[in-house]
Amino acid sequence: MAKKEYAFYPGCSSQKGASASNYLTSVNAMCDKLDVTITEIPDWNCCGASIGYAEGGELPRLALSARNFALAETHMPGKEMVATCAACWLAQREVKERLDHSEVLLKETNEALAAAGLQYQGTTPIRHMVEVLIEDLGYDALKQPVVKPLQGIKFAGYVGCQTNRPFGIAGESFENPVYLDKLVETVGGEAVPYDQKVTCCGGALAFSEPEKSQKQIRDIVESAYDHGAEMIVTPCPLCQANVEIYQSEINKKQGTKFSMPVLYYSQLMTIAYGGSAKEAGLDGQLIKATKLEEIAKK
């Protein structure tokens, strides 16, 4: 397999001691097994996430993402940028689209960047890790390293919002994307059909409107149970955090007995590729993925 190299934008939640640090652990292990090299963009900054708009406005937000592009262009010219976080990827794509289509915004953004000694050129494409996997490598190549197929485990592929809309993964439908199910099947698991695959978890409103958000989360987890799933798998750090963390809150308030592990695709792949539970970041689960741990031990 040809070695692939990317400029890596991990995002705030993937940092050490942050809510998706186990995502990064598993991505590193997965990339290792696939011979994909990801090199962190030096001094990258937060993208503003999905709630930054309200205080940050338009241009400061554009400048944040443009700075990341400018750093990648300066330090890693010719490399594509890859993000693992749905919101990071979305913000970078949105900003790239705005800047590449508006001379006014491009000029103003570069004026702001100049204050940091940087310039946005627009030469760096932004990709999500899922795109790297299914487009650059392909399902066949992803199947090759499988040594411990996740046989007998039923997964609800929870795609959520921001890797799906408004851009999505090329060739996938907004209402019923199938790439995540295909990834599950590629590593030997079973993808159950269920009806909350692209339902919003509430996003950042999990903090500000907990009741409204927890209704969304309840719908998602309940549907996964109803359709026989044993675990939920997702490509998004905020989906993972919201859907896993608040199950105990919902249980407390509504008398449910939810205990559904919520994993990243990269954790499934790491285990299937023969990685340890630690390499897959399974020690980061609040709700333990016991069946995956057992497979890892075999």
Added chain:
Amino acid sequence: MSEQATARYRNDFLKEVEKNVEEGHWVKMCMQCGVCAGSCPLGPAWAHPPQEIFMMIRAGKREEVLTSDSMWMCTSCYNCIVRCPRQLPITHIMHGLANYAHRLGLAPKGQPTQATATLFWNNLIKKGRVNELTFSLALYFKDGFVQGIKNALNMQAVGLGLMKAKRLNPMEILGGHGVKDQAGLQAMIAKAREIEDRKKGFAK
């Protein structure tokens, strides 16, 4: 501060929105089909769904639109954008309206998503990266000390669970992650804000 800047739009709120609100120039393209309203996960929580907000803008209902908490219900799920038959960037317009109302000081007082968003932005801009610990603490304590202790106790099990899983680091209280080029980052944000304020009539 914005009295003078917005005076010229007094009789034409649509023009004001087109000029000052992010992606506001799309508002006039809405054909009132209501697909956005039916696609929104927080649909039942809106006083006015997007298509109603758009019609109110065209009808010049400036006060009612800008003081509404409707835009603050947006979860950024982008369902409305992909389903809009005219492909209006509805999510962005809602974000733009929320930001504009907030900058004018017209957003509803104590609106929880507005307050959270301000805490979030101030947190990330301080060092260029989000500090999840100080952000959570600021959130718990936003309604005062007593409420803060109550909130923290309520979420104690979750917090301890996250710490045990190494997904929340108490040492972040000492500052945590940040970008190295602090001076450059701050200068860039200040410049961006200055240009935007000048353009949108917020300049003092």
